[in-house]
Structure formats: structure tokens, C-alpha cells
Amino acid sequence: MKNIARMALENDMVIGEDVYNYQNELIFPKDTVVTEKVIAKLARHSIMCVAIKEEIDYATTHFEKVRLSSEFKYFEFTYNDCMPVYGQLMMDFVEKGVPVRMNRLMELYVKITSCARNGEQLLDFLYNMLPREDDMTHAHCLNSALIAGVFGTWWKLSKEDIFLLIQCGFFYDIGKLELPQELLWKPDKLTDLDFAKLKTHTMLGFNLLKDQHLNEHVIKATLMHHERCDGSGYPSKLRSDKIDIFAKYIAVIDAYEAMTSARTYRQSLNPFQVIENFERDGYAKYDEAILRPILYHIASTQLYFNVRLNNDMEAEIVEINKAYLARPLLQKADGEKIDLSRQPELTIAAIY
Secondary structure (H helix, E strand, C coil), X not given: CEEEEHHHCCCCCEECCXXXXXXXXXXXXXXXXXXXXXXXXXXXXXXXXXXXXXXXXXXXXXXXXXXXXXXXXXXXXXXXXHHHHHHHHHHHHHHHCCCCCHHHHHHHHHHHHCCCCCHHHHHHHHHCCCCXXXXXXXXXXXXXXXXXXXXXXXXXXXXXXXXXXXXHHHHCCHHHHHCXXXXXXXXXXXXXXXXXXXXXHHHHHHHHHCCCXXXXXXXXXXXXXXXXXXXXXCCCCCEHHHCCHHHHHHHHHHHHHHXXXXXXXXXXXXXXXXXXXXXXXXXXXCCHHHHHHHHHHHHHCCCCCEEEECCCCEEEEEECCCCCCCCCEEECCCCCEEEHHHCCCCCEEEEX
């Protein structure tokens, strides 16, 4: 809501708070629609200004409210200002061999992250970003670098290692810039030939970076971020003890970013849908000691939000289920408890 002077009121605005006169008598209740008669009555009672509802006051889900906030709009402006700079730096390197100055990348990182109050808000902001199709690859890497700073803190890494992880985020998918966009963002299921070509991006990225003056973890993360602890990944089907630790970190960041970013063929997944996807087979594929604290933090940030279930029932998240993080304990307005771990047919469709 925002306070508006009586003289600036217009028909069809909606009053956001009860309006009282100087004798503390109710003149108009909230949700009154402004008309000429309403304005005239406010004048008779010498009411100088009233609270008027804004678009954000009509938002229902948590993420709709985030997107309509002034803080998000400033973040979005800053992000969109930095994106073409980041994209040009990476393309100049891939196409012309111009070395990327790390201090320039970190300037962009600081400029964007300073627009958020904390890591949780930064993740909310990124969740609401809608990159253009022509910069989705750049957005994926830039977002991963931003997420790396948050996750690195949750992993309790040293400042030096967080800085290194952010560098990995900037570079790890650079090999995709040598592949056709129509392959990378194909909405249909990839053919075996498509997938084989897509998998070459790890080696393409490694070849681009191997002779650059970069930390070895950045180069290894670029090569190994699709390796999986059970040996099911690529390009070398490495098992857990052979995978670089920063590649393990980036693997989680990469999957999280992909699931929480909108695509032309699907909406972003909500936090509990992300957790459920990871929990389905993630502890076999990802290092459990790395994945579990991230999922716990994601779940904990949703505590006390209201949710709508797939059966349209509404409830509040009152307790996180540590054994099954995707299925918290809920409580309805009438006090009834809903344990999602015991009702697999129910899923969280929206968060408020």
C-alpha cells in the first residue's frame, strides 16, 4: 500500500486501510472503491491522505509478492544491466581468445548481490528472473555464480573457497557457448544423437580453459560437473572419490539453478518440488554430505509460509521433516495437522 493525498485520488482506486475522522469515527472501511462521492466525503471530514492498495497487495503467492516488490525491481534492473557485460566478456574469450579478467567478473558479482539483503532474498530474486531466450546460457552461468556465494556460506566454506566456488560458477558451462542454442534449449526430448552432442560441452569447456591462468579446481569443475558419485555421470563415469570437490559443489548448484529457472517449456519448480527431485535419487548421485545441508536450508527458509496443496487445501508449514525434507508437517487454520510424509498423494503446489 501507499499513502496518497486526497487531491491525487482517482476513481476505482481501492482504500487499503480503514479511514477514521478526528473523532475516531469510521468514515470508510478498507476495500472501499474510490468514487467522486468518496473523495467529497473525505474532504468534508478534512482527511488529507489515505492508504491505497497497490498491485503487490493483490498478489497471492510468496513469489508473486517478491516479484512485485520495489527491492526486486531494483535487483532486476541491476541484473539486466550486468548481464550483457558478462555475456560479452565470455563471448570475447570464446570467439576471440580475449582473457577474462576475474576482477571484472567479481565487480559484476558484487554489484548484483549487493541488491539483496541476504542469501535467501537473493535466491528468491533469482527465482523470479525471466531471461531472454538469446541469453539463457549466460544467465545459467551468471546465476550459478550468484548461487555459489549463498551455498558456499551454507556449506561453511572459507572466504577463499567461496571466492573460488564463485569463479567455478562463472566458467563451468562455458563449453556450451560452442554449441548451437537450438540444441541447448530444445523444448522437445533430446534424441540420443542430441544428447551425445550436448555431453561434449564438458570437454569443450575444459579445452577452452586448460591453458588459462585459472585455479585447477575451476578447470576440473568445468570437466567434471556432470560426473556422479555412483559412476553414472559423464564424460568419464568417475565415482565419488575421483571427482574434484568443487565439481561436486557445482553439480548441486547446476541442478538447483536448472530446476528453479523458468524455461520456455515449463515453469520454475517451487522449493519443495526441487527438494523432492533431489531426494528421489540425489543421495546416490550427489555427495550426501554436500547435498543434505543445502536441502535442509532450502526447506528451513520456507518454515511458517502458507501453502496450497494439489487438492486445493491450504495450510501452514509448522515443522520440517528432517528425514524427508520435501514433506513437512502442515497445520490447517482449524488446527488439524497434515503430515505429508504419511500422505504421498498430496504435494505442495504453491507457497504463500
